[in-house]
Amino acid sequence: MSSTDHAVARRLLDSAAQLSYDPAVEVDWDTPVDPDHYGMSPEWSTLYGTALWAELTPALQRELTRHESASVASTGIWFEMILQQMMLRDIYRTPPADAEFQWTLTEIADECRHSIMFARTCAKLGTPPYRPTRTVLELGRAFKTLAYGESAYAAILVAEEVLDVMQRDWMRDDRVAPFIRTVNNIHVVEESRHMKFARDEARERLRGASPARRRTSAFVVAAAAYFIVTSMVSDDVYANVGLDPRRALREARANEHHKSLMRSSCAGLMDFLGSVGLLTRPAIRIYQRANLI
Numbered sequence: 001m002s003s004t005d006h007a008v009a010r011r012l013l014d015s016a017a018q019l020s021y022d023p024a025v026e027v028d029w030d031t032p033v034d035p036d037h038y039g040m041s042p043e044w045s046t047l048y049g050t051a052l053w054a055e056l057t058p059a060l061q062r063e064l065t066r067h068e069s070a071s072v073a074s075t076g077i078w079f080e081m082i083l084q085q086m087m088l089r090d091i092y093r094t095p096p097a098d099a100e101f102q103w104t105l106t107e108i109a110d111e112c113r114h115s116i117m118f119a120r121t122c123a124k125l126g127t128p129p130y131r132p133t134r135t136v137l138e139l140g141r142a143f144k145t146l147a148y149g150e151s152a153y154a155a156i157l158v159a160e161e162v163l164d165v166m167q168r169d170w171m172r173d174d175r176v177a178p179f180i181r182t183v184n185n186i187h188v189v190e191e192s193r194h195m196k197f198a199r200d201e202a203r204e205r206l207r208g209a210s211p212a213r214r215r216t217s218a219f220v221v222a223a224a225a226y227f228i229v230t231s232m233v234s235d236d237v238y239a240n241v242g243l244d245p246r247r248a249l250r251e252a253r254a255n256e257h258h259k260s261l262m263r264s265s266c267a268g269l270m271d272f273l274g275s276v277g278l279l280t281r282p283a284i285r286i287y288q289r290a291n292l293i
Contacts, residue, residue, distance in 0.1 A: 008200055009099035012193050016106050021186045023117035028179050033124060037177035038062050039069030041169045046233050049257035052248060064241050069180060070127040071234045072166070073118035078132060079159045079228060080111045080118075082144040086152045107197065110190050121183055128240055132231040143224055150205040151217045154278055155224040157198040158269060160191050162229060162292075165265035199272060206276050214277045221273070222283035226290040229262070259291040266292040 038061075045065050047053040053061065087104050094101040122129070131137065147155065170176050171184035206214065238248035252258070270293055273279045287293040 005200070005204065006099050008197070009103040012103050012197060013099060013106060015193055016103075016110070016190075019189060020110070021113075021190065023113055023120070023183070023186055026186060027117065027120070027182050029120060029124060031179070033066070033126070033177055033179075035059065035062065037180075038173075038175050039066030039125060039177065039180060040072070040166070041173045041176060043257075044068075044166055044169065044261065046252040046255060046258050047248065048255075050251040050255050052243070052251045060241065064237070064243075066125050066177075067127050067130075067237045067241055068233050069170075070122045070125045071130040071237055072163070072232050073121050074130040074234075075132065075228070075232045076159075076163060077115045077118050078137075078140065078231075080115045082140050083156050083159075084108050084111050085144045086147060086156070090148070090152065103197065107194055110194065114187060114190070117183055117186065121180065124179065128236070130234040130236060132227070132234075136227050136231050139227060143220075147220065147224070149217075150202045150209070150276075150278070151220045151224075153198045153201040153205065154217070154221040154273065154276075155228075157195060157202060157272070158221065158225040159228050160195050160198065161269040162232075162262075162265060164188060164191055164195065202278075203276055206278075209277075215280050215282075218273075218278040218280040218283040219286075221278055222286035225292060226286050229290045229292060262291045263293060 042048055042061060042065055045053065045061070045068055047056075047064065056064065087108055091101050091104045094104075096102070132140070143155070167184035167188050171181045171188060173181070176184075206217070209217070233252075235245065235249055238252075239245040266287075270279065270287070273283075284293060
């Protein structure tokens with residue numbers, strides 16, 4: 001571990017000591033959800049701006065966003081479990097006195113709290129359980145077992161950056177249920193440290209990497225990004241709020257407003273991936289399919 005890496009890990013540990021939250025205390029878990037509140041900023045709904053959205057009553061629009069928010073939270077839990085396993089494997093042989101070892105365990109502890117927080121969010125919203133498809137779950141199992149180095153850390157960054165932009169909007173929006181705004185605020189504050197670490201690790205692991213390794217890593221990260229982003233809102237959401245699932249899926253997949261939001265949310269991420277050589281032509285094609293470029 002270089003002196004620079006040690007200094008970064010030390011600063012992150014100091015930040016965690018000064019600015020961390022206990023969701024069990026900070027979030028109001030007891031007050032019932034007000035049906036007049038949204039689960040996310042409505043503009044982030046996958047159907048916002050479509051003909052179908054315009055046909056929905058305001059009450060049904062709000063209910064849809066609560067289900068979509070629960071689905072995003074569930075996807076977050078799934079990927080945070082993958083993240084924790086990859087990070088534990090990465091530091092398995094690291095001396096425990098190293099600041100990086102201690103920071104990694106601190107980040108894992110953060111992610112455990114976040115997963116419990118998201119699980120309680122889903123329970124409070126009262127939605128059915130949402131999970132990625134069986135195929136994506138099995139791909140995730142393979143990814144968490146095989147991914148290492150820059151592939152692991154850049155994929156972590158993708159998931160965190162996309163959520164970060166969404167949640168910054170939601171946490172400031174008075175239309176969103178207050179407890180969800182608090183959840184988003186906690187996640188945004190604590191994930192800012194995680195994103196800093198993931199960027200530094202991805203950059204460091206790629207130092208001196210061969211062109212072949214960069215091309216392979218670029219493809220792996222792009223594929224992971226595709227499955228993460230396309231799993232955020234489950235197809236089951238639409239039927240569960242009483243919509244025609246085939247029409248809803250058709251309009252959601254053609255929704256240019258939502259595609260534009262996703263692309264704009266990833267602009268900084270794509271700049272970073274390009275700066276470290278992880279934005280190859282095959283990777284760009286995958287990001288375009290996921291509406292991230």
